[in-house]
Amino acid sequence: LESLEGKRGNPRMKPPFPAVAGLYGCPTVVNNVETIASVVPVIEMGGDAYAQIGVGKSTGTKLISASGHINKPGVYEIELGKVSVEEFIYSDEYCGGIWKGRKLKAVVAGGSSVPILPTELILKTANGEPRMMSYESLSDGGFITGTMLGSGGFIVMDETVNIAKNLFTFARFYHHESCGQCSPCREGTGWMEKVLHNITDGHGKRSDIDLLWDIQTKIDGKTICPLGDAASWPVASAIRHFRADFE
Numbered sequence: 001l002e003s004l005e006g007k008r009g010n011p012r013m014k015p016p017f018p019a020v021a022g023l024y025g026c027p028t029v030v031n032n033v034e035t036i037a038s039v040v041p042v043i044e045m046g047g048d049a050y051a052q053i054g055v056g057k058s059t060g061t062k063l064i065s066a067s068g069h070i071n072k073p074g075v076y077e078i079e080l081g082k083v084s085v086e087e088f089i090y091s092d093e094y095c096g097g098i099w100k101g102r103k104l105k106a107v108v109a110g111g112s113s114v115p116i117l118p119t120e121l122i123l124k125t126a127n128g129e130p131r132m133m134s135y136e137s138l139s140d141g142g143f144i145t146g147t148m149l150g151s152g153g154f155i156v157m158d159e160t161v162n163i164a165k166n167l168f169t170f171a172r173f174y175h176h177e178s179c180g181q182c183s184p185c186r187e188g189t190g191w192m193e194k195v196l197h198n199i200t201d202g203h204g205k206r207s208d209i210d211l212l213w214d215i216q217t218k219i220d221g222k223t224i225c226p227l228g229d230a231a232s233w234p235v236a237s238a239i240r241h242f243r244a245d246f247e
Contacts, residue, residue: 010181011225055081058134068156071096081134102158110150112170113230115237163242168196174231185228188219
């Protein structure tokens with residue numbers, strides 16, 4: 001909206017939300033392509049009928065972009081809440097299992113901005129039930145033992161992956177994408193990239209792990225837009241669940 005008005009493309013403070021005061025101060029609805037694509041079946045079926053697809057608040061279908069160490073990477077449309085994470089990864093209908101017969105180590109369920117979970121937490125919820133491909137099930141347990149479905153960017157990592165090296169790739173991306181408007185994000189993402197570069201390049205110190213944790217706490221929840229949160233959540237979860245990889 002800022003760019004359309006001829007300004008620098010920086011996030012706006014909210015409220016007011018765009019639906020109240022958007023483009024040139026007028027009510028504006030901003031949707032992504034996936035949302036717009038859902039309009040056709042909603043109109044054809046009717047809203048009530050479409051809402052019967054899925055479970056709970058996770059209604060309708062969701063496009064999942066599956067990548068990483070799987071036999072069948074691709075984009076899959078699933079009915080929310082009807083497929084477990086384990087079935088999605090291992091069934092021939094979807095990802096076809098882990099490539100080269102290796103074991104599953106970790107999954108990023110909803111794109112690079114969501115917490116990374118190890119095998120035991122991505123396949124089962126905190127109470128031991130199968131974790132389903134739905135917003136509610138994946139977020140069960142909060143950010144301690146859960147994650148988010150997010151954009152549906154489903155990244156599978158096998159036992160050979162070093163989580164610290166993977167995290168460096170994420171951190172480099174978020175440092176590059178920061179617009180620089182908020183100092184915690186502008187400075188913090190750069191620091192996280194530098195510290196992770198030292199660790200992965202063999203020049204890190206054990207104290208760097210705690211430094212990384214401290215930096216992400218100073219970014220999370222302290223920026224105008226969620227990019228700061230998106231940069232900090234993977235760092236927090238990676239240290240929480242895969243500290244040995246950093247050590």
